[in-house]
Amino acid sequence: MLKKIASVALAAGLLFSGLQVTFGGDFVKANNQETQNQGKVKNVIFMIPDGYNAGYATNYRWYIGEDSSFDPHVKGLIKTHSANTAVTDSAAAGTAMATGHKTNNGMIGVTPDGKEVYSILKAAKRSKKATGLVATSTITHATPAVFAANVASRSDEASIAPQYLENNLVDVILGGGRDYFTSVDDGGRQPEGNLIKEAEKKGYQYVTDKTELSKAKGTKLLGLFAKGSMSPEMQRDETEEPSLEEMTNVAINTLNKNKQGFFLMVEGSQIDWAGHAHDSAWAMTDTAAFDQAVEAALEFAKKDGKTLVVVAGDHETGGMSVGSNGQYDLKIDILHNVTATGDKMASEINSEKSNIREVVKKYTSLELSDSEVEKIINASNTSIAINNVVSDRALVGWTSTAHTGTDLPIYAFGPQSNKFSGLLDNTDIPRIMAEAMKIKFN
Ligand SMILES: [Zn+2]
Structure with a gap:
């Protein structure tokens, strides 16, 4: 019914001036969004531009001369403080965004007194959904880690890697950090043995470059494209390393094979590193790579109709x-x-x-x-x-070489996206996602 009214309005608009055509278009858009908002959420794609806030968003808009792919979907603001300070680090911010619990800076998936807490990724897995983590840092870095690991210290990346593979917790793992999956005997940093071989035994396909990634088949995928972190976008060898957009597309296509739906986290990891270094050009080019990844996710979500895409930074970096x-x-x-x-x-x-x-x-x-x-x-x-x-x-x-404690914009698209409106705490995000997917979470 709504569709019918909308198309009449659009046709009427076409008969008259350009202004009315625009009006008709907005009318269709507004009504589609209203209908979409009541719909069921099967998949969630959570995209985190590390260190990004309104300063980055505004500079980036001037840099490209138009809105980013996610600008039009801004919904509200999030508070970011950790349990022990007004200025959070990525570990505490991520723990809040993945588990709904505030913790102290440096801690991954545990409360200040060391109790392990449950993540939205684990809740999705328990509900038979497929799960994925994508990042341009080591894949065992703080932001991806909070979704699938519990460790007292973020620097303990060697203890984080095996937790991803335990009971096949994370189905798609794409990023840097091959060293943490390679045994110490083979020149890596993993004391528990060769995790790549272990993953292959469990049915994961292992890929190491852009070409192999593009040919990936199956439902379980381990892609490690660098020993440490991947390259900054402006120095990336485009014949070797996949872009964040390419990783996001392969992750979505792989996870979407699961009939029960999926949860995917994608991080634009290096926007934060650019901020720490006051590197404006790196900040803009890695934001561009992230923007293209979001565009890919939005394209999928628009076609799919049952996918909620949420975009939010974890804290601001550098006081840009x-x-x-x-x-x-x-x-x-x-x-x-x-x-x-x-x-x-x-x-x-x-x-x-x-x-x-x-x-x-x-x-x-x-x-x-x-x-x-x-x-x-x-x-x-x-x-x-x-x-x-x-x-x-x-x-x-720039006002700091560390993080700052400002509130951050949160963007959302798809069914239930209006739930992210207003002033939220970062701990609200996973609870709203669980509510939207109608899955048990705590
Ligand atoms: Zn961060």
């Missing part, structure tokens, strides 16, 4: 501003000429620091002034100093 140095302006376009991270540029500067001008020009096209060169020479951290100079030129400001 839009405009800086007392100026009412933004020159973000200069970042389009930057082709390497500050870390890479710093690694090419000689011990006499005599080639700063050449290296920075090669990767940014910027001609540095004497005072800018001086700043880089005198800095204790060359990489951050280069990034500060580039950020100053772009008028992107």
